[in-house]
Amino acid sequence: MARVIVVTSGKGGVGKTTTSASFAAGLAQRDFKTVVVDFDVGLRNLDLIMGCERRVVYDFVNVINGEANLNQALIKDKRLNNLYILPASQTRDKEALTHEGVEAVIGELKQRFDYIVCDSPAGIEHGAHIAMYFADDALITTNPEVSSVRDSDRILGLIASRSRRAIHDEEPVQELLVLTRYSPERVERGDMLALDDVLEILGIPLLGVIPESQSVLLASNEGVPVIMNERSDAGSAYGDMVARYLGEDRPHRFLTNERKNLFQRLFKR
Amino acid sequence: MRFLDMFRDQRAPSASKAKERLQIIVAREGRNSALSSDYLQRMQQELLAVVRKYVAIEQDHIKVNLDREGDYEVLEVNITLPDANTGKPVHKTPTRAR
Numbered sequence: 001m002a003r004v005i006v007v008t009s010g011k012g013g014v015g016k017t018t019t020s021a022s023f024a025a026g027l028a029q030r031d032f033k034t035v036v037v038d039f040d041v042g043l044r045n046l047d048l049i050m051g052c053e054r055r056v057v058y059d060f061v062n063v064i065n066g067e068a069n070l071n072q073a074l075i076k077d078k079r080l081n082n083l084y085i086l087p088a089s090q091t092r093d094k095e096a097l098t099h100e101g102v103e104a105v106i107g108e109l110k111q112r113f114d115y116i117v118c119d120s121p122a123g124i125e126h127g128a129h130i131a132m133y134f135a136d137d138a139l140i141t142t143n144p145e146v147s148s149v150r151d152s153d154r155i156l157g158l159i160a161s162r163s164r165r166a167i168h169d170e171e172p173v174q175e176l177l178v179l180t181r182y183s184p185e186r187v188e189r190g191d192m193l194a195l196d197d198v199l200e201i202l203g204i205p206l207l208g209v210i211p212e213s214q215s216v217l218l219a220s221n222e223g224v225p226v227i228m229n230e231r232s233d234a235g236s237a238y239g240d241m242v243a244r245y246l247g248e249d250r251p252h253r254f255l256t257n258e259r260k261n262l263f264q265r266l267f268k269r
Numbered sequence: 270m271r272f273l274d275m276f277r278d279q280r281a282p283s284a285s286k287a288k289e290r291l292q293i294i295v296a297r298e299g300r301n302s303a304l305s306s307d308y309l310q311r312m313q314q315e316l317l318a319v320v321r322k323y324v325a326i327e328q329d330h331i332k333v334n335l336d337r338e339g340d341y342e343v344l345e346v347n348i349t350l351p352d353a354n355t356g357k358p359v360h361k362t363p364t365r366a367r
């Protein structure tokens with residue numbers, strides 16, 4: 001059975017596209033047929049992060065409007081065999097993703113893929129609503145910062161009341177926290193909300209903590225999902241996250257200030 | 270004065286202020302309150318159905334309200350029954366539950 005996962009946040013710029021790209025790549029690395037769909041109409045960015053921007057011919061809206069079929073619009077990733085990208089349209093018409101159109105495309109993707117990862121736009125309007133509507137699981141991408149946590153709470157409200165599963169009285173959407181841009185050093189100084197604070201406020205299970213990392217910027221420069229840089233902290237944190245999603249038990253890393261720990265260890269000797 | 274301010278800052282780092290403010294705002298406007306208004310509506314409909322088994326009342330003769338009083342929430346259900354003799358609505362004392 002195919003599963004639909006939405007990566008959403010309410011607030012903009014918190015790391016949804018970064019997370020979508022790495023999560024999808026991680027599933028494909030483990031041999032699952034995976035497609036990552038860009039729902040950010042007008043602000044397409046996933047293609048850049050995935051490094052396939054020059055191969056975009058048709059997009060999601062073309063498929064909905066019948067101007068192209070799915071095979072023409074899907075872009076096959078050059079590095080990972082099982083990974084495909086469905087790019088967003090650059091149209092300015094935010095309503096271009098109609099309910100019926102999206103339903104038909106998701107239905108078709110479900111026949112062909114194991115996992116369908118939906119990269120939501122920011123906000124709580126039409127775009128974010130249609131991106132989460134068909135989801136089975138939701139990765140609530142949150143930064144340890146007041147406005148991001150508040151917006152995550154609002155998007156959780158939307159999922160709980162207006163997703164397809166909620167409306168059809170089915171088992172609720174599985175909501176999982178992905179805390180990104182976490183800086184243990186700033187938490188230790190008392191400047192940044194700690195993981196436990198965010199967990200207490202949002203009250204949903206934790207899937208992963210992704211540290212604030214230079215490697216994310218470098219990966220985006222190259223157009224490679226950061227998870228493919230296994231030696232980077234953010235990359236391996238995304239690797240753990242995918243493993244956990246698939247049911248593996250992995251301890252959370254990057255929760256404490258590594259440098260200080262090394263220092264302490266040296267002193268203990 | 271300044272010295273005291275610095276002292277207070279140290280004991281209450283800015284992250285704990287953030288947490289405190291978030292807890293308040295999320296309780297007030299977050300999904301819990303959005304959900305509760307939804308379940309309150311459904312409860313009102315069910316209560317209406319039950320009461321109508323025994324007494325003929327109008328939709329707006331049942332009022333359901335959720336309030337916060339300090340640490341706990343107060344659920345107030347107010348049902349107005351028609352007077353048996355006059356047929357006019359008679360005000361009943363609100364039923365309160367915790």
Ligand SMILES: Nc1ncnc2c1ncn2[C@@H]1O[C@H](COP(=O)(O)OP(=O)(O)OP(=O)(O)O)[C@@H](O)[C@H]1O
Nearest residue numbers: 012013014015016017018122181211212213216217
């Ligand atoms: N763990 C991280 N460490 C450092 N920088 C990060 C991290 N995650 C994301 N960023 C940076 O944050 C910015 C926003 O990331 P991204 O585009 O993934 O967010 P988004 O939620 O998709 O934004 P939008 O709401 O605009 O779609 C980018 O510049 C990205 O490089």
Ligand SMILES: [Mg+2]
Nearest residue numbers: 016017040045
């Ligand atoms: Mg994005």
